[in-house]
Amino acid sequence: MxxxxxxxxxxxxxxxxxxxxxxxxxxxxxxxxxxxxxxxxxxxxxxxxxxxxxxNGRRYLIDVIMQTPRRFSDAFRAAVEAELPAFAPAMLRARFHLWEAGSTAQMVDTLGRIRGSHGVILKAQDEPHVAEAVDRLVDSGVPVVTYTTDIPASTRSAYVGIDNHGAGVTAAYLVQQWLGDSPSGVLITLSRAVFRGEGEREVGFRSALRGSGRTIVEVSGSDGIDASNERLVLDALASNPGIEAVYSVGGGNVATVAAFEKLNRPCRVFVAHDLDADNRRLLGEGKLSAVLHNDLRADARLALRLILHERGALPAEAARPVPIQVITPYNLPAQG
Structure with missing residues (x-):
């Protein structure tokens, strides 16, 4: 043989x-x-x-393009920068294109201006124009790996991140266990509906609570930014006095906590995503019940390896869903 x-x-x-x-x-x-x-x-x-x-001796320039709250982009940027030296004897450098709120046109324009890149790690809207911009990059010889939220209709090389539907089901299980027999409704906060990963989390959450009889209220459009999120949450709470639980899909959790406190309303269960600086503090203060987290350095490492494989520099590696860690105030990992 x-x-x-x-x-x-x-x-x-x-x-x-x-x-x-x-x-x-x-x-x-x-x-x-x-x-x-x-x-x-x-x-x-x-x-x-x-x-x-x-x-040996090869140089690679990787672009990281993300529309996401700064607290998350800061954490992922640190993860990427920590992993770059691990690829020696190759030399990897990263350019970061990061912003918190913007339009599809801004994302398309940013993708269209990429030059001299050996690969792109991308967190972007699942929109037809974005998919077309990804296709143009791939056609020009630049592999694209989507991160945390996918654009499956594009010719991207792979998706790296958690199973978002499974994460939503996990969040529903935790909320249901903690609420028990309470008839409390649940507030779902999304950053923006155009991110496929957030939609998959919401679908998983709703499907797991189907038949529970709980009222589920959604707010969206804040881009996960606290200043935008607080007014949306205040309005939702004022209109729905039975809400005592939150599933935060897209962030803005400092604002959500503040809205409950301003109205002197109890929040019995609060499940969020990502162990960023804000969530770490809120969890330590007991204002979050649990955070669904994944190892950002492992994510960064896999995304970089997948790009180097597309460049023919590393052997093939399977892109499997990243395991979800359920973090509580009692198993909060030390900051790396």
Missing amino acids: AHRYKIREIAQQSGLSEATVDRVLNRRPGVRETTIAEVDQAIADLDKQRAQLRL
Whole structure:
């Protein structure tokens, strides 16, 4: 059976005889599982060595483009910058294009002005014009990896992030467990409906609470910014006196807490996303019940690896949904 490495190379790497390696590669009977594992490990080691040779001395410029609240972009930027040195002997640099609120046209314009890039990590609206702008980048030879929210109709290389529908179901489970027999309604806060990931979270949440009899009220359009979110939440609470729980899909949680306090209303359960600086403080103060979080450095590492694979510098790597961590005030991880 043909193999990407010569039998002699694998034998040298594994310390086994060429005859033994040949038996493993051709799946002949009578080979011990430990011997097969040794050959598999030798091949994996050769893959790593080949990748290092491809990376040696290479320079890559990665663009990170995100419309997102600053508290999240600051956290992800720090994660990317922390991971860049891990790709030595290659030299990776990153350019950041970050803003909190804007139009589809602004996103399309930013994508259209990218020059000299080896790849893009993108958090953007799932809109036809954005998908077309992504397609133009990919056609020009620039791979695009979407992050936290997908644009599946585009020719992006991969999506990196949590299973957003599963996250919404998880949030509903937590809310239902904490509320118990209380008839409380639930407020869902989204940053903006054009982000596919947020819509998937909301759908998962609503589907899991179907049949519960709970009133679910949605507010959207704040871009996750506190100054915009507080008025939306105040209006929703004033119109719905039975709301005592929140699922924050898109952020603006400082404002949501402030709105409950201004109206002297209890918030019995508050589930949010992302362990940014605001949420870390609110969780420590007991104003959030739980935060659904994922390791941003692991996300950044995977996104960068996927781009380098598209450039032919690293072997293929599967882009699987990122595991969700349920963080409470009692398992709050130390800041890295």
